[in-house]
Amino acid sequence: MGVSANFKGLTKDKMPHELPKAYDPTAIEDHWAGYWVRENLFAVPTPGPNTTSVQNQGLDGQSGGQPFVILLPPPNVTGRLHMGHMLNQTEMDILTRWRRMSGRLALWVPGTDHAGIATQMMVERQLTAEGSSRQHLGREAFVARVWEWRRHYGGAILEQMKRLGVSVDWSREYFTMDERLSLAVREAFVRLYAQGLIYRGAYIVNWCPRCQTAISDLEVVHQEQKGHLWEIKYPVLGDGGKETGEFITVATTRPETMLGDTAVAIHPEDERYLHLHGKKLRLPLMGREIPIVVDPWVSREFGTGAVKVTPAHDPNDFAIGERHHLPSINVMDDRAHINENGGPYKGLDRYVARKKIVADLEAQGLLVAIKDYTNNVGHCDRCKTVVEPRLSTQWFIKIQPLAEKAIAAVKPDAEGNKAIRFTPENYEKIYLEWMTNIHDWCISRQLWWGHRIPAWHCSVCHKITVPQPGSTGDPAACAHCGSDQITQETDVLDTWFSSGLLPVSVFGWPNLTPETRADFDAFYPTALLVTGFDILFFWVARMIMLGCWFAGDVPMPDGSQRSLADSVPFREVYIHALVRDANREKMSKTKGNVIDPIEIVKQYGTDAVRFTLASMASPGTDIAFNVARTEGYRAFANKIWNAARFIFMNVDRAAEVGITVDPSTLGQMPAVAADAPLEARWIVAELHATAAKVNESLENYRYDEAASTIYQFFWGSFCDWYLEIVKLRLDFEGNHVVNGTEGQILRDLKGTRAALTTLVQVFECALRLLSPFMPFLTEELWHAVYDGNPPAKSIALTRFPQASYEVRGAWDTYAQVEMQVLQSLITEVRALRKEIGVEEKAAVPIEVRTDAASRRIAEENHDIIERLARVSEVRFVDQIAAGLSKHSTPQFDVAVIYERTLDVTAERERLTKDIAKYEKGLAAAERQLGNEAFLAKAPAHVVEGLKKQEAETRLLLEKARTALEALPKE
Numbered sequence: 001m002g003v004s005a006n007f008k009g010l011t012k013d014k015m016p017h018e019l020p021k022a023y024d025p026t027a028i029e030d031h032w033a034g035y036w037v038r039e040n041l042f043a044v045p046t047p048g049p050n051t052t053s054v055q056n057q058g059l060d061g062q063s064g065g066q067p068f069v070i071l072l073p074p075p076n077v078t079g080r081l082h083m084g085h086m087l088n089q090t091e092m093d094i095l096t097r098w099r100r101m102s103g104r105l106a107l108w109v110p111g112t113d114h115a116g117i118a119t120q121m122m123v124e125r126q127l128t129a130e131g132s133s134r135q136h137l138g139r140e141a142f143v144a145r146v147w148e149w150r151r152h153y154g155g156a157i158l159e160q161m162k163r164l165g166v167s168v169d170w171s172r173e174y175f176t177m178d179e180r181l182s183l184a185v186r187e188a189f190v191r192l193y194a195q196g197l198i199y200r201g202a203y204i205v206n207w208c209p210r211c212q213t214a215i216s217d218l219e220v221v222h223q224e225q226k227g228h229l230w231e232i233k234y235p236v237l238g239d240g241g242k243e244t245g246e247f248i249t250v251a252t253t254r255p256e257t258m259l260g261d262t263a264v265a266i267h268p269e270d271e272r273y274l275h276l277h278g279k280k281l282r283l284p285l286m287g288r289e290i291p292i293v294v295d296p297w298v299s300r301e302f303g304t305g306a307v308k309v310t311p312a313h314d315p316n317d318f319a320i321g322e323r324h325h326l327p328s329i330n331v332m333d334d335r336a337h338i339n340e341n342g343g344p345y346k347g348l349d350r351y352v353a354r355k356k357i358v359a360d361l362e363a364q365g366l367l368v369a370i371k372d373y374t375n376n377v378g379h380c381d382r383c384k385t386v387v388e389p390r391l392s393t394q395w396f397i398k399i400q401p402l403a404e405k406a407i408a409a410v411k412p413d414a415e416g417n418k419a420i421r422f423t424p425e426n427y428e429k430i431y432l433e434w435m436t437n438i439h440d441w442c443i444s445r446q447l448w449w450g451h452r453i454p455a456w457h458c459s460v461c462h463k464i465t466v467p468q469p470g471s472t473g474d475p476a477a478c479a480h481c482g483s484d485q486i487t488q489e490t491d492v493l494d495t496w497f498s499s500g501l502l503p504v505s506v507f508g509w510p511n512l513t514p515e516t517r518a519d520f521d522a523f524y525p526t527a528l529l530v531t532g533f534d535i536l537f538f539w540v541a542r543m544i545m546l547g548c549w550f551a552g553d554v555p556m557p558d559g560s561q562r563s564l565a566d567s568v569p570f571r572e573v574y575i576h577a578l579v580r581d582a583n584r585e586k587m588s589k590t591k592g593n594v595i596d597p598i599e600i601v602k603q604y605g606t607d608a609v610r611f612t613l614a615s616m617a618s619p620g621t622d623i624a625f626n627v628a629r630t631e632g633y634r635a636f637a638n639k640i641w642n643a644a645r646f647i648f649m650n651v652d653r654a655a656e657v658g659i660t661v662d663p664s665t666l667g668q669m670p671a672v673a674a675d676a677p678l679e680a681r682w683i684v685a686e687l688h689a690t691a692a693k694v695n696e697s698l699e700n701y702r703y704d705e706a707a708s709t710i711y712q713f714f715w716g717s718f719c720d721w722y723l724e725i726v727k728l729r730l731d732f733e734g735n736h737v738v739n740g741t742e743g744q745i746l747r748d749l750k751g752t753r754a755a756l757t758t759l760v761q762v763f764e765c766a767l768r769l770l771s772p773f774m775p776f777l778t779e780e781l782w783h784a785v786y787d788g789n790p791p792a793k794s795i796a797l798t799r800f801p802q803a804s805y806e807v808r809g810a811w812d813t814y815a816q817v818e819m820q821v822l823q824s825l826i827t828e829v830r831a832l833r834k835e836i837g838v839e840e841k842a843a844v845p846i847e848v849r850t851d852a853a854s855r856r857i858a859e860e861n862h863d864i865i866e867r868l869a870r871v872s873e874v875r876f877v878d879q880i881a882a883g884l885s886k887h888s889t890p891q892f893d894v895a896v897i898y899e900r901t902l903d904v905t906a907e908r909e910r911l912t913k914d915i916a917k918y919e920k921g922l923a924a925a926e927r928q929l930g931n932e933a934f935l936a937k938a939p940a941h942v943v944e945g946l947k948k949q950e951a952e953t954r955l956l957l958e959k960a961r962t963a964l965e966a967l968p969k970e
């Protein structure tokens with residue numbers, strides 16, 4: 001470790017460590033968030049002959065193992081940070097900081113998604129407010145307007161991320177519509193087209209009449225809705241097209257679609273209709289003759305067993321139409337108004353047409369019944385408009401070949417290895433099920449904002465020209481007839497087409513020449529994807545399909561064929577849980593329980609919010625976000641702040657008497673001599689054990705375990721015990737004793753220096769341990785430890801603590817056992833003091849009955865017992881004196897000797913007050929425990945706690961009554 005020789009911080013020529021008295025997260029967080037971005041701290045340059053692989057990272061220029069590369073799930077450019085983002089980014093930042101500090105080259109790539117529908121809607125709303133529209137502007141001007149919107153507002157969510165301190169490489173920030181990424185989108189499309197994997201076809205799509213585009217199945221939200229089932233009778237025709245007087249009754253939830261009926265289907269074995277096979281019907285209102293077709297798909301049990309067939313407006317009917325070669329008649333335009341195929345209903349909105357059609361049918365006596373009916377209605381996820389299944393011409397990817405690779409990448413191979421591993425593991429099954437039943441992917445959207453499909457239509461031969469793979473520029477003429485009368489396709493590509501390519505495109509694909517492929521060689525495949533379940537199919541699955549497909553064609557750096565294991569976009573996927581409110585309810589705008597992370601951050605500081613999320617995050621468990629916990633973690637931060645102030649104060653005092661800490665002993669795992677005082681040996685052993693546990697927990701995505709392990713160490717072991725004990729060793733007054741001999745002073749100095757060194761070492765190391773979780777607080781205090789002359793630009797570029805057998809005193813289990821004995825003795829004495837009402841400041845003798853081993857520990861460390869339990873003398877006895885109230889543990893009995901001169905009146909008053917208080921508390925507890933309704937609802941641990949509390953109160957009440965009776969009568 002290259003520590004600056006100019007290490008002024010711990011010497012006496014300057015008053016160092018000026019920390020404000022109060023911990024104020026806002027001030028320090030704004031400062032460091034800006035510093036990290038300005039200093040480009042987390043930038044990872046493209047590896048090259050002249051760059052070391054860790055140019056900006058790490059202290060020692062050594063990086064171990066594979067780079068840790070991670071992509072930010074790109075938020076929509078229209079987005080605002082919500083609690084889900086905050087969890088997602090906290091988890092990613094903890095892992096990235098931890099991996100970076102553990103010696104791996106860590107690269108986290110940020111960016112935003114152009115979010116086709118969402119962004120277009122946003123700008124359309126603006127235009128509506130201005131009394132204009134996108135149609136009024138025209139395509140080119142509209143797209144220019146969206147770009148302008150993006151320049152103004154598109155960076156908002158990234159600015160919020162900067163405030164959260166995420167350790168991303170801002171120099172690599174991308175936008176999915178960037179020229180570089182757009183090139184990848186075009187190349188992916190033309191390659192798939194050349195490979196025969198893209199086709200254009202008529203298909204039933206989910207059409208949003210508001211957004212006026214096809215949307216994917218995944219973007220349709222189904223909601224139960226009360227509606228009706230209309231039963232309509234269609235007249236059967238006999239020879240010569242004459243009505244026979246017989247009818248077939250069909251039922252529908254969307255009567256307006258009957259305008260596009262081209263058949264009625266029945267089950268081939270349905271006996272009710274056997275005599276009608278091969279007959280025709282007259283379609284009411286339209287007068288058209290339509291056939292009766294037999295199809296085993298029809299359910300005989302449902303309704304009348306006869307189904308109207310509208311191939312252009314229903315996916316199942318479309319399939320029947322294909323099987324029976326029926327015409328498809330589209331009766332609606334893209335606003336869901338009836339079009340010219342709807343005869344007299346032309347121009348009417350679908351719901352207006354519905355009313356009129358039902359009325360007309362009733363007038364003609366063809367309406368059999370109207371029944372109440374609840375069905376699942378699809379709504380547009382973006383704008384909540386009811387989706388209209390509608391036949392339209394779209395672009396598709398033949399997904400099967402891509403899906404096969406994507407399945408192989410997740411299924412275990414013959415040796416049981418998986419190229420991609422899911423955590424929690426159950427998502428693997430969900431993914432494979434979906435991937436096995438996948439349909440061709442409709443990639444076209446009827447939007448203006450997005451990547452326009454690189455295909456040109458010829459108005460002469462009506463064929464399509466798609467550029468050759470590897471080409472640039474737009475074609476000038478039709479590839480089939482040579483005509484220059486060609487126009488580009490107006491549709492754009494589904495947003496997920498471009499985001500599905502991100503793992504390859506952000507590292508330079510498809511432009512991978514020997515000169516340009518350094519990033520790709522170094523960083524693909526990425527190590528990990530951290531994301532929510534909601535985009536498992538939208539995004540994760542598509543990245544796997546497209547990544548495996550295109551990266552598979554890129555040779556390895558040594559020119560060899562790339563295996564599937566090296567073609568995957570990421571080696572691990574971690575699916576995180578949902579953040580719910582404190583009552584475990586899903587956050588929603590309608591419920592009004594949405595927590596704005598930025599507001600909470602303003603109130604408690606980013607570090608406390610991050611720690612709250614981490615403390616509850618583990619695979620597969622939803623988080624019930626509770627502000628009370630955040631308040632607690634802010635107190636934790638404050639506790640560490642105060643500890644730092646105490647330490648720095650002592651460092652400064654030590655400097656005055658010539659004691660300094662050798663800076664070269666910082667920045668590593670502290671070692672300790674075998675003859676050092678117990679607390680020093682103990683805290684060092686605890687620190688190593690804590691580091692081991694935290695590393696193991698993070699390895700398994702147990703953020704919660706890691707956080708609580710650090711919390712217990714820092715608050716419990718370090719602040720509550722070690723700091724209190726070490727005060728014994730930091731008594732600088734002794735060094736000024738005039739009468740002391742030279743040797744005496746030197747020995748004291750040596751002990752103080754050793755204590756101070758361990759104190760600063762352990763604190764510095766604990767800051768590094770906490771740093772991935774609370775990056776701001778630890779950055780501030782770490783710089784203060786070094787008093788502005790730190791050995792690196794940031795604590796984030798130092799090493800994460802690793803437990804090591806090679807460090808002296810790292811595994812001192814004796815110290816841990818001995819300390820346990822002392823701790824329990826001190827805890828019992830403190831409890832006894834409280835029970836018998838010893839004044840806070842009074843030092844009192846204690847009696848201890850114990851075995852030889854524990855007695856040795858207590859004797860050797862009597863100064864610790866005396867200080868922490870305010871004990872004047874430890875008396876070892878064979879039997880605790882009769883009349884003393886004692887506490888017992890397996891190792892010892894202990895009693896406090898305390899005789900007070902009683903103010904009988906005051907004591908009587910106090911006890912009477914106490915008794916009243918206990919009685920009241922007891923009554924309340926009994927009332928609650930007698931409440932059947934409460935007991936039925938309350939969780940078991942709450943009831944248990946209450947029972948325990950009741951028993952304790954009862955005990956205290958009895959003691960107070962006994963004490964009151966024992967008081968001398970006045």
Ligand SMILES: [Zn+2]
Nearest residue numbers: 208211380383
């Ligand atoms: Zn919509």
Ligand SMILES: [Zn+2]
Nearest residue numbers: 458461478481
């Ligand atoms: Zn042509």
